Amino acid sequence: MKLEDLESIMDKARFVAFLRHFGGLRIYIPKMIKADHPIAVVVGLDTATLLSDLYQGESLDLPTLDRHDRRLKRRKILDLSKQNKSFNQIALECGCSRRYAVQVCADGREEIEAERVEPKFRQLELF
Known part of the structure; x- marks a missing residue:
């Protein structure tokens, strides 16, 4: 289920x-x-x-309801990371430790990079 x-x-x-x-x-x-x-x-x-x-x-x-709550907290951590919030800010807003925020972001690194809010710049090659 x-x-x-x-x-x-x-x-x-x-x-x-x-x-x-x-x-x-x-x-x-x-x-x-x-x-x-x-x-x-x-x-x-x-x-x-x-x-x-x-x-x-x-x-x-x-x-259990705890599993659901953990999933919601994980989602919020990843969303805040995509907004370029610091790990300290994320920990404060989510009510978790900084270390847990770092671990969640490390696990979801690909997802964060794919949806990051900041503009992406490319290096121009000059000849």
Whole structure:
């Protein structure tokens, strides 16, 4: 199960509530879901029915909410780096250590370079 799959079926508030309640667990998605089912109580019957339509009869291993939060923090770090913010500025804005910001940027170096905001200059060759 990918986080993106869950995010595509429900709005952010329901997604966070769903992972806060069931994150880290293996849950069974019934073929027919009723209003008093724990999933429907947490996310509402409409969203629970949609979830049931997509995953009926399956057991899902759900990621924790921490994993989602780490992914969002990583994305924010990379976005700030693309804006040429210093590692200290990034650490302050993201609430992380400078060292973690350096590690994330090192892992995403290719992505940062591809989307950097600054203009790119070329060296002219003079003969």
